[in-house]
Amino acid sequence: MTRPPQTLIENQEQLPQSLAAVSDRLFFNHLLHHGPDSRANIAATVGLSRPTASEAAQRLSAAGLIISAQRPAELVPVKRGRTPDFYDINSTYGHTLAIAAASGRARVRTQDLRGGVLKEFSQELPEDMTGSELEEALRLLAKQAVRATGNRCLAATALQGNPVNPVSQRAIELPNTPFPEGLGDLVSVLRTVCDGPVRLDNDVNWATLAEHQVGGASGMDDVVLFYIGPGVGAGIVMSGTVQRGQRGTAGELGYLRYSGRSLMSHLLEFGVASPGGERLDVERTKELFMASPPGDGAQRFVDALASAMGNIATFLDPRALVISGPFSRCGEFMDMLRDALNPHFLDGELEVVVSALDEDAPLLGAGLAATELAYEQIWATYRS
Structure with missing residues (x-):
């Protein structure tokens, strides 16, 4: 089970709310983090009186957010006495959905x-799919997932390879994009299966969110994630928030230019x-690093990447660089990349992690974002 990140729930506590709603959310959030528990233990753990906890449980049950749960056998009292009330999140209340459409494959x-x-x-997604064909394929896949899950979709997210x-x-079609997938209207696909909030972003931004959370x-x-695969891109976290830029093109590493040409062309x-x-x-690119020792082409390839990545690190001063994508699993490539990056680090202590x-x-990041959207929607419409 993947626990929701604490920050996703704590951030919601900043919203104006009634005292009853505060109690209800404390009760609900305890169940999210700790699983089924007794009303008495929840009250003691989150600092509520027993009558207040009882009222919260009644309101949350009436709203359908929690249900009475079976007590674990080891907690059933042997002696006579009142059996404590146990509660859990209502698994049938609803679900979230995330769609990935990138690198020739769709996942829901x-x-x-x-x-x-x-x-x-x-x-699989054929490379020659039109935008409308892509939308229809994803729509059918999303409907299949929602139907199989069996309850309503509370929030949904999607990702593809373009900014x-x-x-x-809307996806932005850049010149010579290496990712033709995802240029269809994925938000309209989400809205066919979800009445709640929906959000679209590119794959590197969602991956960066997952790495950060x-x-x-x-x-x-403060972190920069570099994806190195069929295309190259970067995700940026500054002050704990993924930065996308005004138009959504922040982190388009392959389009950085030097000597009059883009990094990708180099x-x-x-x-x-x-x-x-x-x-x-x-x-074919990995073959550059299989020779012993790697040749001049491998070194020039790594130097071109390290120059762009090192300049970004110098400019942003992050805590760490995270390397992702298929090249991150090539040991020879990573050894050469670390060596090429070292001269670019001003203090020599910047951490480089795979x-x-x-x-x-x-997809994990998109799922985390969908969960956050669901929490926001629940409490925005909740009436205590």
């Missing part, structure tokens, strides 16, 4: 309010382009 996942995965479906305008929630950068307020000049010529062929979340990070 539903989760409960604790972040536990309920259902997941996937299918997303945070205001319009539950991954190797957990507890770090990387592709080593004969490692995939068919079509706009993205890296991962396996993502522990691997390829699941973007």
Whole structure:
């Protein structure tokens, strides 16, 4: 079970609310973090009187958010006396949904309010799909997931490989994009299965959120994640918040220019382009690092990346750099990258870590965001 990050729940406590709503949320949040528990223990743990806890339990039960739960066998009293009331989150109240459409594959996942995965479906995406064909494929996949989950969708998120305008929630088609998937209207797909709040973002931003909340950068307020795969990109966390920029194009690493050319054009000049010529062929690129010792092409490839990454690190001064994507699992590449990055670090102590979340990070981050949206919606419409 994936516990909801504490910050996602604590942030909600900043909203104006009645004293009854405060009690209800303390009661509910305790169950989110700790699982089924007795009313008496919840009252003692969160600092409520027993009558106040009892009233909170009644209101939350009436709203359908919690239910009476079976007591664990080891807690059933042997002697006579009143058996304590146990409660848990109502698993049938609703779920969240996250859709991933990137790198030629679609995945749809539903989760409960604790972040536990309920259902997941996937299918391959042909490279020649039109935007409307993509939308229809994702719509059918999302409907299948919601139908299999069996209750209403409270909030939904989606991700794809292109940058997303945070205001319009539309994918931005950049010149020579290496990711043709996701240019359809994914928000409209979400709205066909979810009446609650929906949000679209690109895969690197969602991966960065996951790394910051539950991954190797957990507890770090200033972090830069670099994705190195068929395309290259960056996700930025400053003061604990993922930064997307005014138009949503912050972190588009491949478009940084030097010597009059983009970084991606420099990387592709080593004969490692995939068919079509706009993205890296991962396996062919890894072959650059398989020679012993790696040749001049490998060193120049790494130096080009390290120059761009090092300049970003110098400018932003993060606590750590997180390296993700298929190249992060190539030991020879990572050794050369660390060596090439060292001269760019002003104090020589910037931590470089490999993502522990691997390829699941973007969908995991989208799922975390959907859970947060669900909490916001629950309490925005809750009447104590």
